[in-house]
Amino acid sequence: xxxxxRFLVVYAGxxxxxxxxxxxxxxxxxxxxxxxxxxxxxxxxxxxxTLRVVISDHAELPGVIVHGTQKYPPTRPQAGMLFYxxxxxxxxxxxxxxxxxxxxxxxxxxxxxxxxKYGAGQVVQLAGVDDKTxxxxxxxxxxxxxxxxxxxxxxGRDGEGDATVALMDAHGxxxxxxxxxxxxxxxxxxxxxxGKVIDRFPATSxxxxxx
Numbered sequence: 117x118x119x120x121x122r123f124l125v126v127y128a129g130x131x132x133x134x135x136x137x138x139x140x141x142x143x144x145x146x147x148x149x150x151x152x153x154x155x156x157x158x159x160x161x162x163x164x165x166t167l168r169v170v171i172s173d174h175a176e177l178p179g180v181i182v183h184g185t186q187k188y189p190p191t192r193p194q195a196g197m198l199f200y201x202x203x204x205x206x207x208x209x210x211x212x213x214x215x216x217x218x219x220x221x222x223x224x225x226x227x228x229x230x231x232x233k234y235g236a237g238q239v240v241q242l243a244g245v246d247d248k249t250x251x252x253x254x255x256x257x258x259x260x261x262x263x264x265x266x267x268x269x270x271x272g273r274d275g276e277g278d279a280t281v282a283l284m285d286a287h288g289x290x291x292x293x294x295x296x297x298x299x300x301x302x303x304x305x306x307x308x309x310x311g312k313v314i315d316r317f318p319a320t321s322x323x324x325x326x327x
Contacts, residue, residue, distance in 0.1 A: 170198045174213070181206050193224045207232045214247070221248040237265055251275035261286040285309070 157176035160169035170178060174195045179188040184204035196211035212227030226245035230238045237258070244253035254272015258265055266288030271281050277298035282290050289309055296302045306315040 166202070166204045167200050168204075169200065172196070172198075177211075194227070196227075201234070205235075207234070208238075223247055223249075226250075226253075233260060236260060259286065 157170065157172040159167060160171075161167055167181065167184060172178070172195060174193065177190060177192055177195060178198070179186050179190045179192075181187070181198075181200065182205045192211060194211035194213035196209055198209040198211075199207050201207045208229075208231040210227070210229045214225035215223055217223050225247040226243065228241055228243035228245075230241040230243075233239045238256075239258050239260075241256045241258075242254075243256065245251065246253075252272060252274050254270060256267055256272075257269040259268040260266075266284065266286060268284050268286075268288075269282070270284075273279050279296045281294040283292040285291050287309075289311065290307050291309075293305045293307065294303075295305070304317045305313050308314050
């Protein structure tokens with residue numbers, strides 16, 4: 117092949133590359149508008165590739181990710197949205213699910229919004245569950261003492277229809293309980309570290325139960 121022929125081949129190849137890049141840029145601009153898209157999962161990442169948000173169906177929802185690496189296999193029965201910190205570690209999420217099994221029983225019905233402590237589990241959770249196993253809805257706030265997580269505050273409704281506010285100590289033991297039953301009976305109870313009621317107002321209210 118002569119020098120002129122080699123030049124023509126290189127020139128033609130260069131023009132082809134330029135044309136392809138121009139075509140791709142034209143067909144796939146940086147900003148696009150969609151009226152509707154259908155996907156199984158969307159990953160939102162930083163310019164360096166660090167994962168920040170995952171929006172996913174149940175099948176593609178990942179397990180717990182820490183520093184960009186999945187530490188535990190996917191086990192959550194829900195679909196939803198998971199949030200990650202600057203280091204690519206999970207820090208909370210919004211999940212939801214619900215279906216009937218072969219027996220016609222309602223399973224995994226409900227949802228939750230949670231926020232995690234750095235390097236640890238949930239510190240705030242807003243949840244509502246109503247299925248064959250659990251029936252409750254409310255706000256749970258946790259605390260950490262000596263590296264141990266315990267529930268400190270609960271405000272919500274239990275399976276019996278009672279509205280409760282429970283304040284716990286650093287070990288997660290109920291110490292003050294406000295309760296309004298479905299029939300309107302109300303009480304305020306003080307408990308010792310063993311869960312025994314040491315004072316109640318009014319004293320004639322129904323016995324306080326562990327909600």
